Amino acid sequence: MNAFSLFKKKRDQCSLDDELESSSKSPKNDIFISYSFEDIGKTFISHLRSALIRNSFTISDHTMLPVGQNMHLELLKAIEESEMYVVVFSPDYASSVRSLDELVDIMDSFNKFDEKKVVPVFYKVGPSDVRSQKGPFMEPFQAHQTNTNLDPLRVQEWRQALKDVSQLSGLTLQNGDEAEFVLKVVEELEKMQRPQEFHVTDHPVGIASRAEELISTLRLDQKDRVLVVAVFGISGIGKTTIVKEVFNRSAPSFDLSCFLADIHHICKVPNWKVKLPKAFISCLTHENRFSIMSNHNEGVSKIRRLVSRRKVLLVLDDVDHFQQLESLDICPKWFYEGSRIILTTRDKRSLGNIQCIPYHTMLLNRRESLNLFTRLMFVGDSHVNPKFIKEVVSRAGGIPLVLKVWSSHFKQYEREQWPSIMETLKGIPHGDVQKQLQLSYDSLTPRLKKLFLDISCFFNVDSETVDKDLVVKVLEDEDSRFFPNNEIQYLVDKSLVEIEQGGFFKMHHAIREMGLEIVRQENEDEPGQRTRLWDQTDVMRVLTECSGTEAVESISVAFFKDMHDVTLNAFGKMSNLRLIFVWIHRYDSLSFHDETAHLLFKKLKYMHWFHFPFKSLDNFDMCNVVVLTLTKSRLETLWEGIKNNITVQVNWTNVKVGAEQTKCYKNFKMIQI
Template identity: 85%
Template sequence: MNPPSLSKRKRDQSFLDDEPESSSKRPKNDVFINYSFQDIGNTFISHLRSALIRNSFTTSDHTMLPVGQDMRIELLKAIEESEMYVVVFSPGYASCRRCLDELVDIMDNFNKFDERKVIPVFYKVEPSDVRSQKGPFIEAFQAHQTNTNLDPHRVQEWRQALKDVSQLSGLTLQNGDEAKFVLKVVEELEKMQRPQELHVTDHPVGIGSQAEELISTLRLDQKDRVLVVAVFGISRIGKTTIVKEAFNRIAPSFDLSCFLADIHHICQIPNWKVKLPKALISCLTHENRFIIMSNHNEAVSKIRRLVSCRKVLLVLDDVDNFQQVESLGICPKWFYEGSRIIVTTRDKRSLGNIQYVPYHTMLLNRRESFNLFTRLMFVGDSHVNPKFIKEVVSRAGGLPLVLKVWSSHFKQYEREQWPSILETLKGIPHGDVQKQLQLSYDSLTPRLKKLFLDIVCFFNVAFDDETNDMDLLVTALKDEDSRFFPNNEIQYLVDNSLVEITSNNQFMMHRAIREMGLEIV
């Protein structure tokens, strides 16, 4: 079958140049605190707010609204622009109409936005008192019920909001160490906090649409299963960038999310089989402190505990060897239902026997390539030469790396020199392009390296040029005397995204890959 990783997408010409924005923007504030100021404003809330600030949370409440503005509008805005809500129920809470109005607005936003979180804190009251408006709440609601100036429908909204929020998991303090309780509230908020968004790219051309396709492949609607998706593609085609964009969009809907980057580089250091699991534990727990593990098995056991009880989004980026996955003890059956694991790799065999759904990263089409190179080269520049850009786009073959490296290279010279520089680059790959693309070649065995270079030198397999019949290629390469039959070896090159076999049994290679091989020779 034709691996889409070396195929350009066919798109409608009405394709928009600008990428769609993420469907879930990060709110401005981390925490909005709902509480009765007269009751606990200068005591418990003061201590809680100080602890939140020390732990780098941004907070908001009714005392922090802009002066001289409509308070109702600004209060609604503050609630809507907050990610998490701490609702502190105290004995005098129900007597505060503002508290109850805020609570109705909080629950509206909680039901409206999937990523919003509410933590009820029961400060010297029982959850059942809040749920049924009894105990210290009963007298206050009797007064609300008999107040002729109050709309009975509004009072009913307050009752319903109290009932709904009291059914959420929360924290209760009747007696005990208040300082420790404050730290416990902060700890729970840290667990609930939406992960920091990853930086994707300064020029997200062609990223948004592929991120949506990847999200569709993840089948997030199937909440009762664990799914592994392997993202394939040649070096520097944009696998990591696309996965980062998808990660930012869907991470808020998971209990725990972790993007473990550059696994290939981590595994270049000594004792990586111990350091890699520690890096994953640090990522899953969001703790950067030094992790002490007596042995590798202890680390794997902790990873298993972390992923077994919460819905996890885990990205393993740049995996190039099954030993790397094995060292982490990754086994889908350990994960809590609804979890998703994404692995980016150049080599299909790096997942071993793990069952996965493939996603093949696409090359940029001509329109996207034109758009990206224009943004890279001509920011604020009206003197754009479409003919020059089209020639560069044609040579780049839809590979973002080539466009980015070449744009940086061209900008070091005067415009008059660009045509001659382009002619040079046609025959000699730029050093940075060569270095990145050669990673796939360097991972091959000596026998596979020789086969790859034979194909590069003796067959015209450049992308978008002539193709070769696969059967003829195998016949030409096999050596019966040496018992060399290249079918399996060629498939290994395919698995490493170095070559492509089309649906009609034709053999192709991306131009940039071929030029990389010729440069090695």
């Protein structure tokens, strides 16, 4: 083995030994400069170094290595501890054996670490001179080729390194203002510098594993494709936090990177279709000189030019409408190959027609929730109440935001008060949690808001499992062109509702409590003036005081106490009731004093009454009822007469159906008795 081969083997081994250590650390220096000292070290390089230092870059080169050490090992260390490499090719560069060896080391490091960047600077030479070793490079290489003291393989490595580096995008100065050219080099390096890392979170519980999953979804190894990944999940689940971690890890592998946060808030201002592209361009270029941009088309043209030339990592955080993506002209075909676009959203429909790979953010599991809440509340505290922690974790339902807000809230009070505070939070969500979770609700149309509140306050009651088909059957209204099947899917796309296997509704209880709180705030003092009633205490108050009003549209309650003070007229005042669910624990729990009273429920669509206490339905005028379920009722007859087109499922043999038609309940789709 010749001397050069031994040298190369030792160099490669040194690089391999340091790889794991150096890859896990941040670069020690921003820039390593490679140049021929004898040629331009005291002129152009001196000016360039001064300009870089003035712009807060940390730099290194072969003249700054420590004295008395193994110079080559120190050189390798300096190269691998630098983020970017500036290789300045001058007319006499190829005459320097040291510079050529240095270039080979730089290209080895560049090829080994994806986050490294090389900027070739052609100072009074052309890229073709470097690539083909012509012009001022021809004579030195002829001399190297005939030098018997040089291994031909070593010369070949130089040629290959020169060919590879000359194919990278660089800067050229043949003639012109040298001072202006130095500023241009510095400006380019500022754009390429490693993006400033985001502070992710003080307590990154569960972040690392989810970040790894998302990075895997990005398929960074597919460098010839442009991919869009959409990160879905409810508010407060940690979408942005996870994406920040992914951005910190992945951005160094891209030529340009941009994290555009809070798209939703940016687009609240007038003229946002100009402001949003302007913010995007400033993020990509790290400058604000586009503040004079006057129209949307000007911004789109600039964005296309920027993203088509370099590999870009783009994060658009909190997208809530497809027009936001249209205003930025987010179309994969405009992006340079290898680019990646990450979108975070609560609404699948905000993506429009963009083809994307979905990533569904997972809630914290029980172990992760316990870990996070313990860190937030009890660092260094040995007096931990396991029962209290378990209750909090159970109620938080794996949403990091809830755990963080609650921990901060609890810390404001003495420990003895925590149980009572927890009881309050069960009925009234903390304002910060409510505000965040309500963002999705606020963006709904009035029809969708009504449907969401029906599901959260009525069809998602804890005591009953309700399937989607039943809700569609009950709420469908051809006259007003309301078809809940489509609307329910919209709520699913907004991450407000889930449909379990078998078609049953599933709603995270934090989302449900957000809906309950919206209704509670309709009138905090008088529940009878709210649109929906579900709390047993509130319902008992409304019925015993006869304080219900026309505002009430649904009642959902289970009575476990005697209700002898309730009269039928208490229901009569709520003439706009659409939905009724009453569970009475026995027949005689409810005693009406005026069974002859007549109730006109023209808008009633659904009634489920367990242990229905009446012997007939003649007290109820329900011309629009769709579903009637009277389980274990006291009915002896449905009504006087028969109803056309009605399928009656009779489970009790003592129920009698009249022989003469007196009413026509044409909307009935199901009756269970």
